[in-house]
Amino acid sequence: MTRPDREALYRSMRRILTFEEAVRALWQEGRISGEMHLCRGEEALAAGVMAHHREGDAVSCDHRPHGQFVARGVPLVDVLAELLGDERGLCAGRGGHMHLFSRRHLIATTGIVGAPAPLGAGFALALKRLQPAAVAFAYGGDGAANQGLFLETLNLASVWRLPLLLVCKDNGWGVTTWSRDVTAGDQVTRARAFGLVAERVDGMDPIAVWHATERLLAHVRAGRGPALLHARCTRLDGHFLGDRMVRAARDLEEGAEMGRNVVENATARHGGRMRDRLRALARMGKSVVRLKRGLGKKNDPTLQPAGTLGLSDDARGRIDAAVDAEVRAAVAAVAKEAA
């Protein structure tokens, strides 16, 4: 049985983290426009799965794609330039953060929730005919798992025995909705019902993710059909940077403003039954508490014991320094381009 390369996993997590912190700074300065969905909280999951990517495999990403792009080895400077809308970006500044594409790396992104699954099934179909040893990875969140496109793909991929690994990144939330409130059943049972091989794993632990992915890919690469990996992870920045719910949970003043509007309406005349109103208030309160609980260091996979991968401080320091230098160089190159 093969073993994970701990240093490589650590380096991969670290590259994703450092890259995204650079993106955060650029976004905060207003140099990146629009929505910005960082994958802070998915580093261990992204590194553990993508460690199994082989040349020729395809990757289909959702609106939170940076972890996969960085782990895939797409040049950081190309991605950064794209995020800045620079002509020299990966897509000449036309695509942007939710529409990153690298044909050379066979990795694509869509901002339409659920769509990475059938796109990935299509990648798998093409690979099955054109490159029989290769597989497709398709990512989505727990929110996407309720999309018809996704559920139909479970069936389609199964009956066509496609070489597809579906990865469900379960951070508990679909935008501002607590997923369990709107989800019947669970992802693993659903997938098994369609004949997929499926595993549940702690997405905060890169080694566990690595082993689970290895087991599932053994099945997929052998041509025995698709598989699903369900990995619990976290969402440290809310749905996107500047998420108003996160700001309200952190900032009393902002929270108070939202609270006032809610209280005014909850007590307005000509409304619903008092019992229904109280239920709504309770659910909103619960959402804020859950959201708050999901933030902070204890939910950061890069700060967990598993995230150190048992490496010595020295080994980690060496890798950190190399990664910092790599990302700094990419930012410097892009800053120059944009200037």
Added chain:
Amino acid sequence: MTRRIFEDAIDAAIADAMASDERVVLFGLDVPMLRAGLYARFGEGRVLGAPISEGAYLTAAVGAAMAGLRPVVEIMMVDFMGVALDALLNHAAKLEGFTHGRWRCPLVVRTACGAGYGDGGQHGQTLWGLLAGIPGLTVVAPSTPDDAYGLMASALAHDGPVVLLEHKLLTKNWLEFVGSGGRAGLSFDVPADGHEGEVSGRPVPFGKAVVRRRGDDVTLVSLGVGVHRALAAAELLAAEGISAEVLDLRSVLPLDEGAVLASVRRTGRLLVVDEDYRRFGLSGELAAVVAEHGVAARFARVCTDDTIPFARHLEAAALPSVARVVTEVRRLVDARAPAKRSATAPSAVETAH
């Protein structure tokens, strides 16, 4: 009269209808948080959060409307209608035709649309032309808070399916949600008169355009944010001695052909300012209306030609802008210029003679 921001005017119309009619329910993805006020006031049961299952919940809304409810359904952005279009195309829109009007479907779809904040081509489309191409739907896109209230009020009173598109540059919360995200220092070209204004609380009838500015030399027909661009252009053109009339369609379907024809008969020139795609849409439809009625007019259009690019300077160049409108009007009124197709790219912007 109450002073309101655009989306609050829409919420107020929904609240008024919900308070007076138990059959009105509101649901969609994230609705409990996006419409926290309505959720708190009407509570669970009347306001429902949905999973990201637009195809199922929009088609369920059609069924619910057929069976006696009056649902208001949110599709977060009109771009996402792609995964749910069947509900409108093959069900909501066709019921009245299939039953010879014996069964109708009182459904309101509320959806955000429009670009101008740098979010890329899957989150900035308007698509009202695509939707209005489906007989049986009513499609409206207000440009002011007063019309936002009035059109939503009419939608709620209507017995057929209505899509109301709210432009993200007009809605403070959407722009904050997906544009600024609490950052300072970003600029968005927000039309002040569209973003906030007096709301009369009167319904606005479907298929009734309104003249926003009187003029004699050229008719600018638009809707949504485009109306504000056209008005700004008309102001600049006035300084050059060109008198532009600005007609706000408000409804795409039904289309107020009479108002367009009356104005174009007078001015002899029609410029359509349409943020939706140029080909096979509203702008071409307006040209057809004029031609079908034998009105001789010079015609041009300022639209979105292609997939909206992410980079903000490219996006700004791709969308209908005041500069593009001014350039096209100058061409239209310049008798010496040969009749030509509307300039498709802003690189064609040049100084008039």
